Amino acid sequence: xxxxxxxxxxxxxxxxxxxxxxxxxxxxxxxxxxxxxxxxxxxxxxxxxxxxxxxxxxxxxxxxxxxxxxxxxxxxxxxxxxxxxxxxxxxxxxxxxxxxxxxxxxxxxxxxxxxxxxxxxxxxxxxxxxxxxxxxxxxxxxxxxxxxxxxxxxxxxxxxxxxxxxxxxxxxxxxxxxxxxxxxxxxxxxxxxxxxxxxxxxxxxxxxxxxxxxxxxxxxxxxxxxxxxxxxxxxxxxxxxxxxxxxxxxxxxxxxxxxxxxxxxxxxxxxxxxxxxxxxxxxxxxxxxxxxxxxxxxxxxxxxxxxxxxxxxxxxxxxxxxxxxxxxxxxxxxxxxxxxxxxxxxxxxxxxxxxxxxxxxxxxxxxxxxxxxxxxxxxxxxxxxxxxxxxxxxxx
Numbered sequence: 001x002x003x004x005x006x007x008x009x010x011x012x013x014x015x016x017x018x019x020x021x022x023x024x025x026x027x028x029x030x031x032x033x034x035x036x037x038x039x040x041x042x043x044x045x046x047x048x049x050x051x052x053x054x055x056x057x058x059x060x061x062x063x064x065x066x067x068x069x070x071x072x073x074x075x076x077x078x079x080x081x082x083x084x085x086x087x088x089x090x091x092x093x094x095x096x097x098x099x100x101x102x103x104x105x106x107x108x109x110x111x112x113x114x115x116x117x118x119x120x121x122x123x124x125x126x127x128x129x130x131x132x133x134x135x136x137x138x139x140x141x142x143x144x145x146x147x148x149x150x151x152x153x154x155x156x157x158x159x160x161x162x163x164x165x166x167x168x169x170x171x172x173x174x175x176x177x178x179x180x181x182x183x184x185x186x187x188x189x190x191x192x193x194x195x196x197x198x199x200x201x202x203x204x205x206x207x208x209x210x211x212x213x214x215x216x217x218x219x220x221x222x223x224x225x226x227x228x229x230x231x232x233x234x235x236x237x238x239x240x241x242x243x244x245x246x247x248x249x250x251x252x253x254x255x256x257x258x259x260x261x262x263x264x265x266x267x268x269x270x271x272x273x274x275x276x277x278x279x280x281x282x283x284x285x286x287x288x289x290x291x292x293x294x295x296x297x298x299x300x301x302x303x304x305x306x307x308x309x310x311x312x313x314x315x316x317x318x319x320x321x322x323x324x325x326x327x328x329x330x331x332x333x334x335x336x337x338x339x340x341x342x343x344x345x346x347x348x349x350x351x352x353x354x355x356x357x358x359x360x361x362x363x364x365x366x367x368x369x370x371x372x373x374x375x376x377x378x379x380x381x382x383x384x385x386x387x388x389x390x391x392x393x394x395x396x
Contacts, residue, residue: 101218101261104270120177152184171198213257263304287327296339305333335375
């Protein structure tokens with residue numbers, strides 16, 4: 001059984017507790033006799049990313065406890081999406097064994113030959129090229145070509161009127177990898193590109209709608225850092241700003257060609273595909289019947305896993321009616337209490353308390369359903385999540 005591992009942190013809370021959702025789904029948890037594969041997921045750029053701090057409770061503190069009892073994953077270990085200078089390198093993991101928020105962009109080949117504006121931080125141009133995109137323009141390159149567009153920071157305004165820009169390619173789409181460093185610059189230039197139909201140096205006539213295609217990765221509104229305040233702005237916050245500015249300026253909704261990363265089912269389907277591909281490469285014959293998705297954020301990790309679980313159930317029913325047999329049957333969500341989600345009293349012994357928050361932190365295009373943020377299982381940390389999955393698959 002593949003076990004997607006999402007960043008979590010260590011804690012000393014009680015042993016795993018089963019939520020009402022888990023009790024309702026119990027039959028599906030014990031059906032089948034598959035073996036386990038350890039699959040790693042995350043949200044940061046691959047293969048290189050800028051250094052970023054761990055949260056105050058570091059999951060790698062307990063990584064020596066996580067025993068990889070898995071014939072399909074002999075190299076073992078957990079790869080976290082953010083680098084940590086406090087720990088030695090983890091065991092070698094190949095890119096084919098890692099799912100990142102932007103990984104499914106490989107499937108969007110209809111955009112690979114188009115000129116795409118890329119936004120984020122780190123090696124976004126390199127990442128886009130590695131994903132198959134052939135013609136890439138960065139925010140900085142666009143700003144350099146059209147220096148009169150970026151006017152918020154007075155110190156960066158041109159001292160003299162620059163000559164007209166010639167020969168700059170027409171932008172045909174936008175890829176949003178993650179939150180940028182200078183939000184005002186990225187917000188201004190992306191809006192300019194959408195309003196000008198990819199020609200921000202041209203005089204604006206009618207505002208085009210539908211606008212250029214926008215592909216967005218990683219929708220987390222907040223993420224945990226070392227600050228004492230609970231959460232830091234994530235890419236979902238940047239998207240919220242972009243959507244509201246566009247609507248305020250045009251009176252229309254910003255539309256996405258695709259939203260990629262948790263909780264999008266696109267990401268889970270891609271993960272399922274790669275897990276099966278890895279199993280096939282290593283000669284594994286047993287069918288994969290369950291996925292385990294582990295995370296610390298009810299609004300993305302748990303929501304996404306449960307959303308995909310609903311998709312699997314619906315697909316299974318349709319295929320049964322059509323006489324087609326599908327091996328994968330469920331995706332179980334495991335919530336750890338050491339990241340974005342923290343339970344003040346530790347892991348609740350009575351899991352009748354809902355994990356849903358009164359304020360929906362999910363993306364605009366995902367409707368809030370309280371049942372989707374209720375985890376199948378609640379455990380203290382990642383180590384307990386992995387051990388729980390091993391136990392459920394008789395790998396204890």
